[in-house]
Every structure is written in structure tokens, then in C-alpha cells.
Amino acid sequence: MTDASRRPAAPGQPSLLRHPFLRHPWTIAGASTLALTAGGLPLLSLTFGVFLKSITEDTGWTRADASLAMSLMLYLTAVISPVSGMVIDRFGVRGPLVASLLLTAAAIAGLALAHSLAAFCALFAFIGLVNWGQQPVAYLKVVVGWFDRSRGLALGVVNSGLGIGATYMPAVAALLLAEFGWRGAYVGLAALLLCVTLPGALFVIREKEAPVPLPATVQRAGEGEASLRAALATPAFWILVASAFVLAVAVNGTMPHLVSLFTDRGMSMGEAVGLMGLAGAFGVVGRLGAGFIADRVFAPFIALGVFLLAACAMGVLWLNSPLLPPALAVIALGLSLGAEVDLMGYMASRYFPKALFARIYGFIFGALICGSGVGVYAMGRTYDALKTYGPCIAVFLGLVFLTGFLSLRLGPYVYPPARHGPADAGKEPQAASAA
Template sequence: MRFKEYSIVAISLFGISTGPAAFGLASIGVVSEPMSIEFGWSRTAISAAVSIMMLCTAACLPIAGRIIDRLGARRVLIPSILLLALSMAGLAFVQSYWQFIALYIAMGTIAVGTNSTAYMRVITSWFDHRRGLAIGIAGSGTGLGFAYVPVFTQALVEHWGWRAGYLGLALILLLGTLPLVLLAIHEAPEHDAPHDRPEARAAQQGDSIREAMRKADFWVLGGIFVVLAFVLYGLIPHLVPLLQDRGVSAGQAAWIASLFGSAAFAGRLLIGFMVDQFDARRIAVIFFSLSALGLLLLALPLPTWAFLPAALLLGGSLGAEVDMLAYLTSRYFGLRSFAQIFSTLFAAVMVAMGLGPLAFGFVFDMSGSYTAILAIGAPICLVAAGMVLLLSSYAQRARGGQVTTT
């Protein structure tokens, strides 16, 4: 990778770490307890904000993908980052539940352009042969966010309260993400060129959204990642409260959540390297099966040390989710309508991301424990691993236009 490509991958990594998926999910587990004390809201009510944000994102992502394909990633990212920063800052001043929900809705609608779709569009335009590694590095931004956001937010909460946590996240967006995107994020030159020029033709190869939806692989991919997202992202906002219920202190719980994020970060780097070397389907089966083991470790009445391998297994498996979806989308359907196809699939995944936290919160409020939902989640992950076997052999579309099967 040349310096320009390195910088784009690195900035995409950081940008994704500051998106709604990381900032919205990883912070709410830390602030839920003090918010519950101040306002009297239940865990279901608080986690519902994340669910609503995800559902709104799911509704808006296909539209955002179409706009990104038409206008370019940069023109969507810049205003979206500003709107996300304003939404995060606004959370520091909420006085009622409807204000809290309204701002999470804003993060899922007007700030939807800060999700990984725009960054993935840029990455896939710059890389072909090492696309898996590039996607893995950039996509590990979500894991990076899950690693530092709980610790960063917890430090602010301990010193200045939960409102300071949201203000700190808003400042990261304004002083970090926005200047970096302005400095370096844009598609490769052929993506900026008129479509009738020869260098643009390779970038326009692949399926349209309608052509993709007529293929079985489109629906199998959607099914795999929907069921995974329901379980893995359902757990994230409840991980810190779950650990505290098991007798772990707030500070220790935040660090274990950070370990979860660190494992997701490392897992995405490892997976990004591996999918360039081996069949991505085999890798998916392995990692999805490991997530089932991690859920069982949390469900069983084991000593607190078991939380550490559980966090590592689940975090590492999370690395196989969105990045694998982006990689397989580019390989199965090409780049012609990548943002629209990926965002459509990701929209379905976001619905599951939204319903998962709500389901976890509902089970806890009804039973006083997360054990039942964790026990159900383990076989769900095994079902996802089995569904991978239904995928056909994917094609690798080279920049020069030749198509070679793996």
C-alpha cells in the first residue's frame, strides 16, 4: 500500500470508530446506570433508544447508499459527521425521555451517512487484491470504538457525570474525525471520473441492486448476518450491566467491555488478512461457531474469570460480521452499485441490531437475568455458521475487468 492508501485506511479506521455504532452502543452501557438513577428509567427503556436508532438507520441506509453512489462518499460524510456531533452534544442536555429518544432517532436518520457504508465505498475503490485486509483494518474501527469508548466515557462519568461523557464524544467528532475526513477521504480517481471514460469502466462493473436481489446469495448473506447481529449487537449495550449484576465493579466491567472491543479490533485485522488468503466462507464458519462458545460461557454459572475468554471470543467474532459482509458484497456483486447493495443488506442487519438490545432488555426485566437470552443466542450463532455453507463460490473482480473464481 502506498502512503495515500495507508492514510485513507487509517482515517477510515478512526472514522468508523467514531460512528453511531460505536459511540451510540458502547457508551450507553456505561451511562445507563447513572441515567437510571437520575431519571428512574428501566434498562429496557434506555436500551430502546439504541433499538430505535438502529431501526431508523435500517430505514435510511438504502437511501444513503444510493446518494453515496451518486454524489460520492465525501459529500455525504462531512455534513453527517457534523450532525452526529450535534446529536451527541445534545444528549448531554436531555431532561426528559422523549428528548433522549429524539436524539437517538437523529443519529439514526440525519447522521446515517457516518456509518461504515461511505468508508467502505472509499476503501473498495482503492483496493482490489488486498481488499480484504484493507476492509479488515478500516472496519476494525468499530472494535476500536468498542475498546476505547467504554473506558473513555467511564472516566468522564466518574469525574463529571454522565452528561460529560456525551460531550467528550461530541468533541472527538468535531476535533478529530471531521478534520481528518476533510483532509484525506475521497474515492480513487477512477470513481470521480465521468462514467464514459475508460478508467471508470472497471469501477462500474458488477450487478445493479435489482440484479443482486435476484440471486440466492443476496438473501443468504442477509439471513446470516441478520441472525448474528441480533445476538452479538443485542449483547453489547447490556454487557456492562450484565457484568455488574454478576458482582463486577463498574470500573472492572468497563475494562472487560474494553477487552471485548479490543478483541473485535484484533479479530477484524486477522479476518481481513485471512480472507485475502483463504475462502472467506470457511473463516466465517469458524468465527461464528466461536461466538456460540462465548455466549455459553456467559450463560453458565462459571467464576468471574470466565468473563475474560467470553469477551475475547465474542469480540473476535464481532470482527467477522460487518467487515465480512462488506467483503463478500464486493466479491459477489462487484462495485457498480456497491454502496446501494451493501447498505440494503446492512439495513436488514441494522433491524436485527435494533431488535437485539430490546430483546435482551425485555428478558432481563421479565426474569431478572440474561441467562435465557444468552442460552438461546448460542444455537442462533450455530445456525448462522450452518447457513454459510449455502453460499456459492464467489468471484473476484479485478480492476482490469477479468473475473476469476476463488
């Protein structure tokens, strides 16, 4: 019997909650995955379109007026992401995560009482300021601490929660809308957020107390002493931020316009929506696949492949040739969309110390959100001016093709995975039981 097994349970904490299963690294990763299916961007971004028509018909606001609320939330989320990373690195994950979940749920439920556009926009803006604790930054911080040699796969599993949420959240929103109207539906989404995410945040998701030791040949200065200013001055930081921004401009900017683009070209609404579902499914494949491969192949090479895949998708959409089925573009977009968040998190963990991970990834995630907003706006403005998306897609093609080669300038990992000793699956449960 180990010392950890003889240790009494913490006061007020049932011994059941200290069961080894709940403290296993893959259980923690699974709880993080589940939380991301109902939290973060899928909960509001992917349900807003379902509610939009009902909101405008009920209130008399224009679609542009109502959409302003979503834009405010996205941009404030982007601005606050680096700050959230600093808070998480300073105070840990659990406290900020639980506080963020409670405040976000309260604000979402409060949308049911918003009878003016100003109140509606103010609540969405408030959500943008407080929902950072349930974005990938917090969960990936936990995973990076628990996993080393299988870190890429673990990050892919957790990030797949975003793709899974994208597949079921719009359907849940539609059911709530039909049953309770848009105001009651937002109350339902708030309840769903708490039911799915809060138990894991309270009882399962935790950081590893003892860091995974690095081989002597790659020991660096203590992670707690690492300088954020020095990290922000490295080429690796700016390459990751620029790559995240450009890929989000192209891929995330194109995705919301795909249904309109396909129906403009004569496709039925049902076919276009079906292709969007295909993109969501391949987004999950992209996240899992990129993470699995990153544990075996140098990640910048994979990043280059993702950018070239996105360029191919843009080429298919731009050419609009009968020899190139639209499904090819949708599959390529889904794969690249799925891989981007996973790879960016993995590379951040290999080029920067774990003590700075949340702060570094906060900047990267902010770039992803900003890029998404810029891309969506650019596509809309191009269509309004020219009645076609073609020129914007052509620009996106060139951007992702050229930017992809930046990843080759990252150089060797600064914090490579351990090459000796037991695999993660063997040593991490042991550490968990002693935590």
C-alpha cells in the same frame, strides 16, 4: 516527471494537500480507521451507559424512558442504511460524509439543551436519520475502490476503528462527565467527533476515480449498469443479510448483558468490566485477522469458522461449568464480533459490483443493527420472565450453529481478486498520484 506531477494544484487547494502521502491508499484507509474510532456507533452507543445514571438522576426520567432514545436511534439507523447506500453510490462519499458529520455533531451538542424526554428522544431519532454518513458503509465503499488483492486486510484495518473506539470512548465519556456533567459531556463528544473525523473527510478520504481493472475472464456488465433489483434477487444477497442478522442477534445481543450475567453468577463488578475490556481488545484482533486471512482463504469458509466460534462462546456461557473459564467465552465473542463486519463487507465486494457496494452493504449493515436490537431485547425479556439468561443463550447457540453453514452455499466469487500483475501496494499509490 509524470503528467500528474506537472498538473497544477486545483484552485483554492494548497499544494500540500496534494502531497502523495495524503493520497496513498493506506493513508486513506488510516484516515477512515481514525474516523470510525470517534464516529458511528462507538460515540453514542458505548457512552450512553456511562451517562445513563446521571441523566435519570438529573431529569427524573426512568432508565427505560431514557433508553427509548437509544432504541429509536438504532432502529432508524438500520432503516436508513439502505437509503444511505443509494445516496453514496449516486453522489459519491465526500459530500454526504461531511454533511452527515456536521448534522450529527450539531444534534449531539443539542442534547445539552434537551430538558424534556420528548426533545431528548427527538434528537436521538434525528441522529439516527443523519449519522449514516459516518457509519462503516461510507468508509468501506472507499476502501473497496482502492484495494483489490489486499482488500481483506484493508477492510480489517478500517473496521478495527470500531474496536479501538470501543476501548477508549467510554473512558473519555467518563472524564467529560466528571468534569462537565452529562450535558457538557455531550458538547465535548460533539467537538471530539468534528476534531477527529472532519479533517480526514475534507482532505484525505476520497474515492478512486479509475476502477481497478478485472481480468478478461471475469469481466461482467458495466458496474454502472448493474441492476440493484437483480442483485437483491440473488441467493447471495439473502444469505449475507440473514447471516448478518443472526450473528448480530446472538453476539451483539449477548454483549450488553455480559456484566449483569457475570455479576449474577458471583463475579465482582471489576472482574466483569475487565472481561468486557478483553472482548473489545479481541474485537480488534478479530477484525484484523479476518481481513488478513480473507485475502488468502475463501471467505465463506472463514465465515463458517466465525459462526462456529460464536456457537462455542454461547456454549461456554450456557453450560456455566467451572472447567470452562468465562474468559474463553468473552474472547470467542470478541473475535466473532470483530470479524462479522469485516467479512460481510469483504464478501459483499466479491459477490456484487463495486458500483452497487454501498447499497448492498447498506442492507447488510441495517440487518446487523436490527439484529443487535432484537438480541438485546430478547435477552432482557428472557431474564425478566425467568430470572436467567440460559434459555435465550441456548436458542442463540442453535441459531448461529445452523446459520453458519449457509455461507457454504454462496459459491465461487463473482468478482474475484486479480491474480496477475503488481500487488496493490505497488500500483495503487501510482493511481492515487494521478487522481
